Amino acid sequence: xxxxxxxxxxxxxxxxxxxxxxxxxxxxxxxxxxxxxxxxxxxxxxxxxxxxxxxxxxxxxxxxxxxxxxxxxxxxxxxxxxxxxxxxxxxxxxxxxxxxxxxxxxxxxxxxxxxxxxxxxxxxxxxxxxxxxxxxxxxxxxxxxxxxxxxxxxxxxxxxxxxxxxxxxxxxxxxxxxxxxxxxxxxxxxxxxxxxxxxxxxxxxxxxxxxxxxxxxxxxxxxxxxxxxxxxxxxxxxxxxxxxxxxxxxxxxxxxxxxxxxxxxxxxxxxxxxxxxxxxxxxxxxxxxxxxxxxxxxxxxxxxxxxxxxxxxxxxxxxxxxxxxxxxxxxxxxxxxxxxxxxxxxxxxxxxxxxxxxxxxxxxxxxxxxxxxxxxxxxxxxxxxxxxxxxxxxxxxxxxxxxxxxxxxxxxxxxxxxxxxxxxxxxxxxxxxxxxxxxxxxxxxxxxxxxxxxxxxxxxxxxxxxxxxxxxxxxxxxxx
Numbered sequence: 001x002x003x004x005x006x007x008x009x010x011x012x013x014x015x016x017x018x019x020x021x022x023x024x025x026x027x028x029x030x031x032x033x034x035x036x037x038x039x040x041x042x043x044x045x046x047x048x049x050x051x052x053x054x055x056x057x058x059x060x061x062x063x064x065x066x067x068x069x070x071x072x073x074x075x076x077x078x079x080x081x082x083x084x085x086x087x088x089x090x091x092x093x094x095x096x097x098x099x100x101x102x103x104x105x106x107x108x109x110x111x112x113x114x115x116x117x118x119x120x121x122x123x124x125x126x127x128x129x130x131x132x133x134x135x136x137x138x139x140x141x142x143x144x145x146x147x148x149x150x151x152x153x154x155x156x157x158x159x160x161x162x163x164x165x166x167x168x169x170x171x172x173x174x175x176x177x178x179x180x181x182x183x184x185x186x187x188x189x190x191x192x193x194x195x196x197x198x199x200x201x202x203x204x205x206x207x208x209x210x211x212x213x214x215x216x217x218x219x220x221x222x223x224x225x226x227x228x229x230x231x232x233x234x235x236x237x238x239x240x241x242x243x244x245x246x247x248x249x250x251x252x253x254x255x256x257x258x259x260x261x262x263x264x265x266x267x268x269x270x271x272x273x274x275x276x277x278x279x280x281x282x283x284x285x286x287x288x289x290x291x292x293x294x295x296x297x298x299x300x301x302x303x304x305x306x307x308x309x310x311x312x313x314x315x316x317x318x319x320x321x322x323x324x325x326x327x328x329x330x331x332x333x334x335x336x337x338x339x340x341x342x343x344x345x346x347x348x349x350x351x352x353x354x355x356x357x358x359x360x361x362x363x364x365x366x367x368x369x370x371x372x373x374x375x376x377x378x379x380x381x382x383x384x385x386x387x388x389x390x391x392x393x394x395x396x397x398x399x400x401x402x403x404x405x406x407x408x409x410x411x412x413x414x415x416x417x418x419x420x421x422x423x424x425x426x427x428x429x430x431x432x433x434x435x436x437x438x439x440x441x442x443x444x445x446x447x448x449x450x451x452x453x454x455x456x457x458x459x460x461x462x463x464x465x466x467x468x469x470x471x472x473x474x475x476x477x478x479x480x
Contacts, residue, residue, distance in 0.1 A: 015107075016074070016176030021062060028063060028110075030093040031334035037093045039063045039110075044174055046114070046167050048158050058154070061118030062111050062171055063089040065096065069104040075179045075204050076107040077450065078168065080195075082186030082210075082435070084161075084218075084344040085336035087117020091185075098438045101447040106181070111171055113191070115159040115340030122159060122339025124148035138374055145378045148339060157382035159343035165195040172202060181450050183207040185435050186409060187344075190214065193392045193417075205453050206398040206421075207446055209437040210406060211414040214391050217349040222368050222408060223359040226289075229296050229407035229433070230254070230305070230363060236405075236431065236468060237306045242479045243471040247306040253313045258363065260313075261285040270319040273327050283318050289364040291325035296407035297434045301328055303469040303478070320475075346376035348384050391420040398424040399449045401442055403432030405468070425455035431468020441466055 015023075026041035041063045048056045067073075077099070081088040088110035099108055112119035124144070149156070172180060181204050184192035189208040196203050212218065234250040237243040247253070260266075265284035272279040281287075295301045295308075301324065308321040355373040359366050398421040402411040411428045418426045427445070429436045436442055441462035448458055470478035 018176035020174045020176075021171075023062075023064060026063065028089050028093055030090050033093075035093045037065070037096050039065050039089070039092070041089075041118075043118075044171050046170060048114075048120075048155060050158070050163055050166060058114060058120040059118075060111060060114065060167055060171065061087075061089055062109070062175075063092065065092060065099075065103060065108040065110070067103055067105055067107050068100075071105065073106050074177075075181055076109050076177065077102060077181045077183055078109045078111070078172070080182065080184035080188030080191040081110075081113065081116070082184075082188050083116070083336055083341055084187045085116055085338060085341035086187075087112040087119070087121075087335075087337070090117055090335060095185075095438070098443055101443070102450055105451070109171075109175070109180075111168055113164045113340070114167055115154075115156075115164075115343060116337045120154060121337045122152060122154060122156060122343065124338040125151070138370060141371060142374050142378065145342070145375045149379060152339060155380075156339060156343040157347070157380045159340050160347045160382045160384060161191050161194050161344060162198070162385055162388065163382070165191060165198055168195055169199050169202065172199075178202070179204040181205045181207070181453075183209075185209045185437070187212060187218070189409075189417075190218075194388075196394055196396065197392045200394060200396065203396050205450055206394075206396055207437075207449065208398065208400045208414070208417070210409040210434050211400050211402060211417050212409055213413050213417045215389055215416065216413065217353045217389075218345055219349055219368060219372050220353050220357070222293075223362040223364040223366070225410055226293050226296060226364055226407045227362045228410060229302075229405050230292060232405045233296070233302045233305055237471055240471055242473050243306055246473055247310045250306050250309065254309050254363075257309060257313045258285050258288065261288055266316075266318055268317075268319055268322065270323050270326075273323045281322055283322060286365065286367050288318075288321075289362075289367070291321060292363055293407060294325050294328040296405070297328065299403070299405065299431055299433050299469040302405060302433055303471045307472045307474070342375055342379045343382060345372065346379040347382040348388060350376035351381070351384075352389060391417070393420045395422045397449070397453060397455050399446060399455060400424060400426040401436050401446075402426075402428050403434060403436045404428055404430050405432065406434045406436075408434060423455060425449075425458065425460070427460060427463050429463065429466045432466065439466060 021042040023040040023042040028037045028039050043059045045057045045059050047053045048058050079088050081091045089112050092110050115122040182192045190212040262285040269280050312318045312321050355369050400414040402414040414426050418424045473479050
């Protein structure tokens with residue numbers, strides 16, 4: 001059934017008269033779901049190789065969610081998506097309610113970064129995605145990486161962050177904007193920092209949610225940071241009367257469960273929570289690590305971990321743990337452009353990653369580093385500026401936010417990044433995980449920050465009142 005697209009009158013856009021991009025009504029969709037959002041969309045062509053402006057062109061998808069109020073400020077919000085590999089226009093479908101108040105007075109601009117979404121997506125139609133339903137096979141991953149590369153009609157060397165941020169500024173100029181507010185989540189915080197370094201005179205304010213320091217090699221610390229997150233969850237359980245009473249030996253239970261699976265992986269059959277069909281699965285220590293990683297991305301699913309680990313160890317039944325992980329992972333591979341992710345990581349991070357680091361005593365072990373090493377020895381590397389991993393120095397107003405239990409961008413990453421931002425405010429949300437701006441308190445602070453264009457005088461008292469999702473004490477949920 002075709003869904004009708006509600007017309008958005010062109011007059012609601014606060015585009016300068018010098019705008020050169022033609023926009024029309026469109027419906028944005030989130031892959032793997034039936035969720036949509038109305039917007040206005042256009043395209044803008046750029047050279048695939050910036051050093052050859054007369055050569056091959058690629059088309060960038062540009063979407064605008066128009067301001068909803070009676071008057072619109074001249075400085076819009078440019079949103080930078082995560083991943084790497086997510087498309088901003090698709091992510092908007094998930095975050096539109098978070099930015100609802102900001103949107104009253106400002107247009108929200110979403111550019112699908114080159115290689116994602118509607119901007120010449122570097123998709124891999126292969127079995128590269130992390131999948132609990134199959135044993136992790138490094139030989140297969142190498143094969144599929146080679147297949148993906150061979151199938152591309154684009155040159156993956158030109159899909160780096162720095163080149164993409166050059167695209168963004170071309171779009172800004174084509175739309176006629178003088179100043180913009182930039183906002184990034186996760187990998188999008190790296191993209192935002194690169195943009196700020198390259199085009200500082202165009203930026204009015206910067207919002208960074210779940211911060212990636214420029215000094216960080218993506219992937220280097222995924223294993224130890226997951227352990228840090230899970231340890232914090234278990235420590236919070238130990239400090240919670242009901243959780244501790246029911247699950248008094250969480251750390252020991254988790255270690256015992258991993259030991260069992262290292263000794264003997266378990267073949268199970270579950271009813272797939274998405275398809276409703278029976279599904280056979282082999283659960284090893286590696287796949288359990290992958291499952292815990294995805295369950296750790298949100299406070300709500302972290303609240304399930306003590307119960308699920310206890311149930312798996314005491315009954316030997318891993319089906320519920322696997323089912324919950326599948327629910328969290330569903331659709332993720334459709335949202336990420338794997339080829340673009342590899343172009344970014346293999347060009348920017350792999351050259352400085354220590355793939356010989358030994359994380360064998362962590363939940364994820366060395367698997368992630370082994371996969372990066374394997375794939376980046378196949379994937380072409382683009383050129384990266386010599387100062388790429390140097391911290392960005394700026395006096396532009398910057399708001400940084402982190403979740404205390406984030407498994408991939410913990411609070412000390414934001415603290416490190418804030419050291420070179422002389423006009424910044426760094427907030428940590430207790431008991432929260434990844435991507436925290438959706439929290440009501442932080443949403444209000446972000447709105448006030450962008451309205452003021454300053455970190456001065458913001459009321460942050462609500463941050464101390466943020467609490468984690470209560471732990472599940474049974475399958476019925478938390479204690480009343």
